[in-house]
Amino acid sequence: MARTTNPYRPGFNAAPPAFVGRERLLGAVREALAVAALDGRTPRPIIITGTRGVGKTVALGEAASLAAAEHAWPTVHVEVRPGRDFTPLLAERLNAARHLLEHTTSDDRRHPVITGGKLGASALGVGGEVEVQLERHGPGPVDPLEAALGAAMRVAMEEGAGLVITLDEVQYAERAELAGFTAILQERMADNWPLVVIVAGLPSIREPRRVVTYLERGEWHELGLLSQDEAEQALTEPAADAGRPMEPEAARELATASGGYPYAVQLYGHHAWRASSGAGRIALDHALAAGEAARRELEEGLYVARWNDASEREREYLAAVARLIVGSGEATGGAVAAELGKASTEVSYLRDRLLKKGTLYSAGSHLSFITPGMAEWVARL
Known part of the structure; x- marks a missing residue:
């Protein structure tokens, strides 16, 4: 019997065959692209938050596909990594985007996402790969990122095109570096660049000590569970x-x-x-x-x-949540505190940590495990 391909795609950054439940977000992306492409204005950034496994990275990929299919715009994508500056890599990929815009037509740019020094065949509509020669700046611009972004946008406007920047895992970015990047964007808003910026990260990026002003005024979308x-x-x-x-x-x-x-x-x-x-x-x-x-x-x-990612005290809190869910069908912050013999104020920090990690989520006052079946598993430990 011939094998029939399994259409379901569990795994990291695997786009599901049916991208459902995210119509509001995709509508916002389309609107931002239209504002930049047709109205001649730079739209507010779009910020996507949510726990792990809800499709933030996939949503960034969908945004890039929309930009390419509907406007022939390339997307520059960077995944922020712990302990590493992201702006040098962003500057390098912006230089690659400029070269792409200079040496391709709009028909060639129907699915390019720039994630490194090479652009795949799907990006250029040709066989094989084309090596992108990236400019290496010597002494000169004080801020290589600003220079790279400005050069890319000048070429984009000359070619009647625009650019999308997507940043993933923004919770790992140092606040000062992120603020420096957004300061460039804010300063150039008056230039009406055809530029759409979309960032994604865990809910912790909304914390007052982490969020930067430019993003604070953006359009926020929280991805949660499907109905x-x-x-x-x-x-x-x-x-x-x-x-x-x-x-x-x-x-x-x-x-x-x-x-x-x-x-x-x-x-x-x-x-x-x-x-x-x-x-x-x-x-x-x-x-x-x-x-x-x-x-x-x-x-x-x-x-x-x-479970292994939780501290000893966090595990005690998770175990109390699990006992309550298995025993009575629900758990609240107050009930968990009582189960632990503590005042709510004594253990609220544990609740907050586990919510930010994405192990738990809250619906009103009720707490649940984000991963189905985990309450029963923890209760058996």
């Missing part, structure tokens, strides 16, 4: 498109088990596809088998990783 209907749509559409439709009962079972966590939606769908190999449809029994396999994978992967 039941959205999760079912994310499961049924890829299956139908791949020629093995998913029955409603199976979709309902998998969506509920996933808790709407985008990574888990893809993981459960992946295992349902495997369980239904050779069948014409994905039925409830395949979904139930997939649930067992997906839970084992979550236990051996995300549960262990997030």
Whole structure:
């Protein structure tokens, strides 16, 4: 029997086949591109926040695809890394973008994302790869980033194009370096550059001690869990498109088990596809088998990783949350404090830490584990 490709994509930075539940964000990206391309103004930056696994990096990729497909604009992408300056790399890739704009036509730029010194064939519409010769500045500009950005924007405007900059994992950026970058953007707002800036990071980037003024006034979007209907749509559409439709009962079972966590939606769908190999449809029994396999994978992967990432006191807090959820179906900050025999003020810092890490999330006063099934796993430890 010929192998049928599994349409579900659990994993880091793997774009799901159905990008659902993010219509408001994509609408904001389209509007920002239109403001820059058609209105002749530089729009406010777009800031995407959310815990790990909700699709921030994928959203940046979708934004880059929109810019290329709808406006033939290239995207300069940088992932910020702990303990490393990001602006030298950004300047280097801006120089690469300038070369791209100088040596290609709009038809060639239908899917370029600049992430290094080489541009793939899809970026240029030709076979193989083209090495981009990057300028190395000697003594001269005091600020290489400002020089690179200004040069790239001048060429973009001469070519009737624009540019998108995406920064990922911004929580790792040093505040002073991020402030320096945004100061350049703020200073050049009056120049009406055709430039769209989109950044993404964990919710901690909203903390007063970390956020910089320019971003504070941007357009913020928090990505969270998918609704039941959205999760079912994310499961049924890829299956139908791949020629093995998913029955409603199976979709309902998998969506509920996933808790709407985008990574888990893809993981459960992946295992349902495997369980239904050779069948014409994905039925409830395949979904139930997939649930067992997906839970084992979550236990051996995300549960262990997030437990090991917690301090001893954080683990005590997580254990109390788990006991309450398993015992009564819900946990609040006050109930967790009482379970630990502490005043709420004594343990609120633990709650805040775990929310910022993305191990827990809050819905009003109620606390839950972001990863489905983790409460039961912690309760068994």
